Amino acid sequence: MLEQSRGALIYALMFRENVLLYPINPKQLASYRESYPGGGKSNPTDAMYLARMLCERITTLKAWRPDDEDTRLIANLSQQRRKIVDGQTKLRQQLMAVLKSYFPVVLELFGKQHQLPLLLSVLSRWPDPRELRRADRRLIRRVLCDHGVRNEQQQKEIIERIRAAHLLTRDHALITPSAMAAKLLASQIKEAKKAIEEFDAAIDKAMNQHPDAHLFTNLRGAGYVLAPRLLCAFGSQRDRWEDADQLASFSGIAPVTKQSGKQRHVHRRFACPKYLRQTFHEFAECARRYCPWSKARYDMLRDRGMK
Template structure:
């Protein structure tokens, strides 16, 4: 059944202190305009303005705005109306359809947004109608992901700084599952940030520092190893320069300590909130997805089942599906660069961790045998897993490897163990 055309559409040009609102009818005629403040009084004015022009609980006026975040957008979504977050670049291109003078104003931008909905609403996707719980999961999961990225950035800065004057510290904590972000490294370096101070650490002091960091096993072995490394002959900076660099390391360690604590606290809160969502059981049934990675996936997918038309739309959104550029005799296939970067990041971790399961591993090996590089094979595995996840979420089913990955896949690989034996 063909949808009825929108009679009135609303465009809002957003800014930090005020917003310009424009309402146009089905012919593109401006029927109302208003500048509202970014507070409760401005929201009240907006609601009254919409009501004056036909806004009704059964027929809510759609709104176009250039952002998907903020209190105004949150309040608009809470009313249940269709809210479209239009990319500012798309708005600029649409503006050029009507004028080439490059004139620009807040009111004109609001009208442009309203006209985009009037003419091309079918070509834009409204914000999903996610539940309150999944929106909370998205806040926590994204914050935790940002904290992890911030922690790694600080660790890289610390590594670069230590290389300038204290390479022995890098050697001391270059151990499997132990790095500069570990509690042992942070505790020892905070107490002895220079080669001179580290060389003076006694076995008793090192033992106390390691135990204070929370380490319980192999403390004596660690004590002997650290003391031997710190007392080795090494190149040194000038004394005053070395002390200054040590103070800089201590300041950086304070930031790293806060980042590590934030990442750990947010991880705990994210896992706890994610466990309350009904989709958690389906998501964590997939190999490679635990509470934290599963929460990141759910945060980007949401729980609005109508958000993606099919699995192909989801794969394009995640950037796992390739994109084809064809012109005349030229045909080039690339991986997508415009995508949800957060979902793509967790997709790499997910696909890599899933290789412990037979099905994903056979699929990955098959892609490698076909000539794909490691990153391409992982992206293809992620693409396959996303399609399975879409099906399972739509039908509320848990992961079944026999259905997701055909047993014949292993024999299809020319370098498989079966074919080599033959």
């Protein structure tokens, strides 16, 4: 019995012969520890409590078994991809904040979602607003053409707005470090985008080799991102779930009901794998756009006042 479901200890022991692993939530051990007097905490006493818990509850616990290698490969690729996507989002937010402080004109011209590649190219060449105002018109036109802005009149208007734009500040002490930070963030966002594309290719290759991939790729609303995540959510050891309710409770999509006397309170489940819960939430949102019965169910619950 151990207080983790992943990590170095799990990875070292999961394929050892005659070793059964029983991962538990650390809160379970904390509650069990409080049932004994003293209140002290140390590694030796925690090891003793874990051994006692296992002896007392062995009949109600299920030993953890790892999924097969193909499923674990897709799971790890998908989780790492999600971390990179979240990191890229943070980088973009940081970039927007920096640009607002010293270079707002580029946000006015290239700040929309679909213009991000163009914005990054401009910042890679001219992170300093003073340099952009002095830049050669032909070079600016070339950058615009490379990103699909080929209309000459539109190019002319953009260049004129760049030339006519007033500097938010002329403070060299602010512009220089901000320009350096913006250029760095732009390069990091580009590298994150390349990494996401590499992970997408690796996930696609692994899905093509997985025998159960067709069960999830054919689900309405499950595209190239969500289908692998759903496959890993169910895993290859599907007998670990006795029914759908058990999976719903474990993943956190089933609410928790607390009742005492006449008081009854229903709230969302907090103690759950957040990434797994997010997978089902995102799939539900996508499914209602492409699946008629899913949308009908969603509309019915909304009409009842659910949020």
